[in-house]
Amino acid sequence: MENAMKVTGLRKVFNQHTAIEDVSFNVKRGEIFGLLGPSGSGKTTTIKILTGELLQTSGDVKVLDFDIAFFKTPDFKSRIGILSDNSSLYDRLTVYDNLKLFCKLYDAPLEQIDVMLEEVNLKDARNKAVSKLSKGMKQRVLLAKALIHKPDLVFLDEPTSALDPGNIAHIHRGLQKLNEAGTTIFITTHDMEEATKLCDRVAFLDKGRIQELGNPNALRYKYSTHAFHVETFDDKRLVIENERENADEIKELIATGKVKSIQSDNPTLGQIFLKITGKELV
Incomplete structure (x- = not known):
């Protein structure tokens, strides 16, 4: 599959502090790719380089077949959408008038406004007026703004960080629908449940370096012990290794009706990150 993005040996230094070091990955067209890590890991720095807001210290970056020298051109910007910590709205204008302004900026039809307001539940x-909105509602308007012109590739930096569970679920459905229509999505988050649900592949970023990369379910299998965790009706919790010689023990528990629940050992992405880095994703 053709790449929407290719990053090789990316490095960024601020006043002798190295924010990211030797970061390499590709994003395939039509996939949802997650860059995961705690605050301060380098996620936002990476997304700012990929969208042309920052220049790298070294390394090569290509996005939608554009070299980084062309990231500030109208042609490039018309093909991407961005929701970042620098995204802003006009507080005195209404939600509709904000989106109308961006429709004109991107030459998008005004009918797209109501489509996007439906998608973000607004x-x-x-x-x-935007000034009257809660933080979570503003976040949803910013998401609508990023998607209003139907970009080929959208960058979402912590898109659901201020939202309640109901609106998170609504936004997730909208992003999946957008992706199914062909839009490539690059998302940064420290919400491992979100990443597991949405992403085709994820990269773990810590101390400015990628520590692991792969499909969420494949990573969970890779780091699993493959043991069975059994809870019985008399409140015992057993860990039984997935070995041939233990088959009779499991069979006996089931046959005697003692099993309250049984599940294989598949760690969460958060648990995998903790194992790799020694850090919680906060």
Whole structure:
């Protein structure tokens, strides 16, 4: 599959502090790729380089077949959408008028406004001034803004960080629908449940370096002990190794009706990250 993005040996230094070091990965067209890590790991620095907001110290970057020298051109910017910590809205304007302004900027049809307001669950707030919105509602308007012109590739930096579970689920459905229509999505998050649900592949970033990369379920299998965790009705919790000689023990537990629950050992992405780096994802 053709790459939407290829990053090789990326490095960024700020005043003798190395924010990212030797970062390499590719993002395939049509996939959802997650860059995962705790605050301060280098996620935002990476996304700012990929969108042309920062220049790298060294390394090669190509996005949608554009070299980094062309990231500030209208042609490049018209093909990407960005939700980052620098994204902003006009507080005095209504939600609708903010999105109308960006429709004109990107030459998108005005009919797209109501489509996007539906996607981010804000149709009832279309005539509210942005200054009157909660933080979570503003976050959803910013997401609508990033997607209003149907970009080929969208960069989402912690897109659901201020949202409640109901709206997170709504946004996730919208992003999956967008991806199914062909949009490539690059997402940074420290929410491992979100990454497991959405991403085709993830990269773990810590101390400015990629520590692991792969499909979420493949990584969970890779780091699994493959043991069975059994809870019995008398509140015992057993860990039984997945070995041939233990088959009779499991069979006996099931046959005598003692098993309350049984599951294989598949660690979460958060547990894998902790094992690799020694850090919690906070």
